[in-house]
Amino acid sequence: MRRPSVRDARNVWLAGFSLAAVLQGVFRRPFGRGSAWDYNAGWQREIAVWNVGTLVTAAGLATLGPEADRAQVRGYAVLSTLFGINHLVAAWRAPRSGSNWFGAGLNAVGIAVGIAALTGPRAGGGD
Numbered sequence: 001m002r003r004p005s006v007r008d009a010r011n012v013w014l015a016g017f018s019l020a021a022v023l024q025g026v027f028r029r030p031f032g033r034g035s036a037w038d039y040n041a042g043w044q045r046e047i048a049v050w051n052v053g054t055l056v057t058a059a060g061l062a063t064l065g066p067e068a069d070r071a072q073v074r075g076y077a078v079l080s081t082l083f084g085i086n087h088l089v090a091a092w093r094a095p096r097s098g099s100n101w102f103g104a105g106l107n108a109v110g111i112a113v114g115i116a117a118l119t120g121p122r123a124g125g126g127d
Helices: 006-025 028-033 041-064 066-093 098-119
Strands: none
Touching: 006 028, 006 041, 006 066, 006 098, 028 041, 041 066, 066 098
């Protein structure tokens, strides 16, 4: 199986940020009701805005090459670790909170892909 590049890992997180923006911005009521934290329109809009801002930032960095991708992946791995722990604790406390299990699982995927990409050999220019 091919090890993901840092660009692949970055793109996995961008897909996650896009999904989170839609879930928290458009489907915030059902997603919130499925979480241990329940629905909160204001905070969920804030989360959607944060995700859109992250996507805009990532788009601006996309042309800077593999080292910019690598820096983003390191930062996203930290965020996913913290977000994942937060979701996992909430899910553990409220086992029926499907949104929290979903969030913990998606963050775990991001972490796994990111670690695989960051620990792989650096490709010359095509990392």
